Amino acid sequence: MQIFRAHWLAPWFNHPFLACELTDEGVVLHLKRERHALAWQELNAPPKLAQGRRLYRLHLSCAQGDIELGWLPKTVAEPLYEAVNLAWYRFQAKRILPLAESCVSLLEQGYLRQSRWLKLKKLLAKAQQATKHQAVIDWVSLTPPTELSDREAAALGLMATLIAADDIWREQCAEDYCQQMLSDYSDLFDSLETHPLTDAQRLACVADEDHNLVLAGAGCGKTSVMMARAAFLVASQQAEPDELLLLAFGNEAASEMAARLAQQPSTQAVKTSTFHALGLMILSKSQGRTPALSPMAQQDKVRIQALARWLEQLCDDDEVYGQQLHDWLRRHRFQVLPQPDYNRVAREWAPIVAALKLYGEPDPNELTPALAEQLNLILPLLHRYQQELADQGQIDFDDMIEQATDLVRQGRFAVPWRYILVDEFQDISAPRAALLQALRDAAPELSLFCVGDDWQAIYRFSGSDVSLTTRFAEVFGATRITKLDKTFRFNNQIEQVASRFVQQNPEQLSKTLNTQTRTSSPSVHVLPVDSNSQMDSISRLLGQVAAEQPEASLYILARFRFSLPDESQLTAWRRRFPNLNIAVQTLHGAKGKEADHVILLGLNRGKYGFPPEQNASALLDLLLPVAETFPYAEERRLLYVGLTRARQQVFLLADQQIPSVFVKELTGGGYPGVSKWE
Numbered sequence: 001m002q003i004f005r006a007h008w009l010a011p012w013f014n015h016p017f018l019a020c021e022l023t024d025e026g027v028v029l030h031l032k033r034e035r036h037a038l039a040w041q042e043l044n045a046p047p048k049l050a051q052g053r054r055l056y057r058l059h060l061s062c063a064q065g066d067i068e069l070g071w072l073p074k075t076v077a078e079p080l081y082e083a084v085n086l087a088w089y090r091f092q093a094k095r096i097l098p099l100a101e102s103c104v105s106l107l108e109q110g111y112l113r114q115s116r117w118l119k120l121k122k123l124l125a126k127a128q129q130a131t132k133h134q135a136v137i138d139w140v141s142l143t144p145p146t147e148l149s150d151r152e153a154a155a156l157g158l159m160a161t162l163i164a165a166d167d168i169w170r171e172q173c174a175e176d177y178c179q180q181m182l183s184d185y186s187d188l189f190d191s192l193e194t195h196p197l198t199d200a201q202r203l204a205c206v207a208d209e210d211h212n213l214v215l216a217g218a219g220c221g222k223t224s225v226m227m228a229r230a231a232f233l234v235a236s237q238q239a240e241p242d243e244l245l246l247l248a249f250g251n252e253a254a255s256e257m258a259a260r261l262a263q264q265p266s267t268q269a270v271k272t273s274t275f276h277a278l279g280l281m282i283l284s285k286s287q288g289r290t291p292a293l294s295p296m297a298q299q300d301k302v303r304i305q306a307l308a309r310w311l312e313q314l315c316d317d318d319e320v321y322g323q324q325l326h327d328w329l330r331r332h333r334f335q336v337l338p339q340p341d342y343n344r345v346a347r348e349w350a351p352i353v354a355a356l357k358l359y360g361e362p363d364p365n366e367l368t369p370a371l372a373e374q375l376n377l378i379l380p381l382l383h384r385y386q387q388e389l390a391d392q393g394q395i396d397f398d399d400m401i402e403q404a405t406d407l408v409r410q411g412r413f414a415v416p417w418r419y420i421l422v423d424e425f426q427d428i429s430a431p432r433a434a435l436l437q438a439l440r441d442a443a444p445e446l447s448l449f450c451v452g453d454d455w456q457a458i459y460r461f462s463g464s465d466v467s468l469t470t471r472f473a474e475v476f477g478a479t480r481i482t483k484l485d486k487t488f489r490f491n492n493q494i495e496q497v498a499s500r501f502v503q504q505n506p507e508q509l510s511k512t513l514n515t516q517t518r519t520s521s522p523s524v525h526v527l528p529v530d531s532n533s534q535m536d537s538i539s540r541l542l543g544q545v546a547a548e549q550p551e552a553s554l555y556i557l558a559r560f561r562f563s564l565p566d567e568s569q570l571t572a573w574r575r576r577f578p579n580l581n582i583a584v585q586t587l588h589g590a591k592g593k594e595a596d597h598v599i600l601l602g603l604n605r606g607k608y609g610f611p612p613e614q615n616a617s618a619l620l621d622l623l624l625p626v627a628e629t630f631p632y633a634e635e636r637r638l639l640y641v642g643l644t645r646a647r648q649q650v651f652l653l654a655d656q657q658i659p660s661v662f663v664k665e666l667t668g669g670g671y672p673g674v675s676k677w678e
């Protein structure tokens with residue numbers, strides 16, 4: 001063991017320090033009457049060398065205070081300083097190596113998500129805590145000696161960087177990751193779809209925060225992005241195909257996604273599901289048996305029939321109830337039939353029964369006497385409905401989602417996914433969002449990717465809550481929002497009209513959409529019709545389209561199914577214009593679809609106009625979460641959906657005697673892209 005001695009005159013001047021030696025554990029100081037061992041962990045900084053007039057002093061900074069080793073000749077001071085310095089750095093490097101390795105493996109996981117960042121900070125905080133024998137070290141201002149090995153130097157360097165790192169550093173790391181992925185997988189994004197993906201679409205695919213929200217307008221390629229993200233995650237080996245789950249709301253959308261995934265060998269094994277099928281699967285797996293689903297849940301018709309039957313029974317069994325129902329219908333629905341049209345009432349009240357079950361009774365102070373009366377008539381239906389489920393040992397979809405959420409929360413379902421991708425997120429309801437949150441909490445590495453467009457939220461009446469999209473980060477936590485701002489479906493004329501129209505409601509998130517196709521001629525046309533000759537007007541219009549574009553596709557859309565042309569009318573048109581591709585659909589059913597031209601029927605005033613002027617849903621409005629104050633907010637979004645289904649032209653058919661408020665607004669001068677069709 002090498003001994004470093006102070007100047008021989010030191011004792012004569014009563015200086016206590018005589019010599020020092022270095023061991024693996026630290027420094028041993030030889031003092032006049034004793035020896036004092038100082039462990040490396042007691043030193044909270046590397047040594048400092050100070051020069052006096054002729055001799056040197058070495059300062060050791062300890063948790064208990066500073067120690068000075070004085071009276072050192074230059075020939076002793078310099079090698080002593082270097083030896084202590086190197087040994088101290090080696091000790092610290094060795095000490096933090098396991099921690100540095102844990103940090104590296106967190107960083108190597110990919111995108112530096114908020115959850116990974118917090119884990120990293122937690123690890124570092126632990127390393128920085130002072131303990132009884134361990135001093136707090138200022139890692140950032142260290143200058144490690146060149147004699148350290150690369151590994152030692154890297155560990156110390158990483159420590160200094162991470163301790164100084166702030167949110168800007170984290171964002172830069174996330175950005176670097178994205179840039180790397182965009183460059184490594186550019187071929188994939190070029191070739192995956194029939195068209196190369198745009199820069200914004202690519203970025204949406206690679207960004208990988210704990211929660212990711214892709215906001216886009218209609219026709220911006222949200223479906224393409226869902227497909228490409230799935231392919232990217234598999235190609236970059238961040239997930240096996242069976243660790244991905246793609247969720248949709250309807251069976252049709254889920255099957256379409258499955259069909260598109262099947263086109264790529266790498267994504268063939270990726271699972272798609274509806275929320276309902278997911279709930280069923282969770283219940284079956286965690287309880288070991290398939291729950292019995294009520295036919296009332298599976299078919300609207302069966303539910304309405306049951307509600308109508310119970311209404312009739314209630315009237316038969318309870319004279320007072322029968323009288324009250326009769327009075328209420330006479331006053332509020334002008335029904336003068338000898339007995340109520342139970343089916344019609346059941347159809348109107350079915351969503352209220354569902355909302356009462358989901359959200360409970362409203363605050364009585366908010367009810368007008370008429371609504372309180374209506375509520376009293378509907379509550380017995382809810383009780384019958386619940387009783388029927390209990391008697392049959394069955395559940396409905398709301399029960400299923402709620403029970404599935406509970407099972408996940410209780411840890412009774414092993415979540416097999418690392419990525420869940422949700423389509424049409426704007427349609428989500430609070431219970432489904434709760435299920436997603438439960439899945440995320442049960443699988444800490446799970447990342448959510450939600451694609452949606454708040455402008456297309458049209459299912460509020462059935463419990464969807466668009467504020468789960470507009471306040472996404474507040475609800476879910478750390479979020480990266482990517483915006484897709486280029487639409488490939490419709491031209492600039494349709495875009496201008498549709499975007500302006502939907503943004504009249506200040507509650508909608510503001511967005512700017514660019515269009516791939518541009519034209520200078522107006523593409524949204526209002527076609528005034530007579531109430532008796534609407535079908536003739538459509539025939540004429542089809543003739544005009546067929547003359548200009550014989551193989552065009554056309555969507556005939558309406559607010560209500562009963563306003564659509566019937567099958568025989570459709571068959572006649574198809575015969576007359578065999579090359580046109582004509583389809584009919586309700587506006588709700590047309591979501592996600594596209595055609596060259598759209599013919600939108602029934603933009604009239606009235607109970608069944610567009611917007612429908614009856615307020616059949618006043619009670620439902622009170623029950624649903626988050627009231628909307630802008631008039632006809634949801635109907636406005638529904639018209640936006642209709643306008644944006646068209647690639648080239650939209651024709652709005654309005655009864656010229658009673659045009660709807662929407663038509664009046666569109667033709668009132670504020671929309672240069674709207675023309676009158678002669």
Ligand SMILES: Nc1ncnc2c1ncn2[C@@H]1O[C@H](COP(=O)(O)OP(=O)(O)OP(=O)(O)O)[C@@H](O)[C@H]1O
Nearest residue numbers: 195196197198218219220221222223224488489592
């Ligand atoms: N990068 C692209 N280049 C060219 N065409 C594209 C691109 N991305 C998507 N498209 C096309 O744009 C059209 C709309 O795409 P998609 O249906 O995915 O949009 P969307 O955002 O889901 O629309 P919506 O919300 O209205 O249903 C499709 O015909 C699709 O092939």
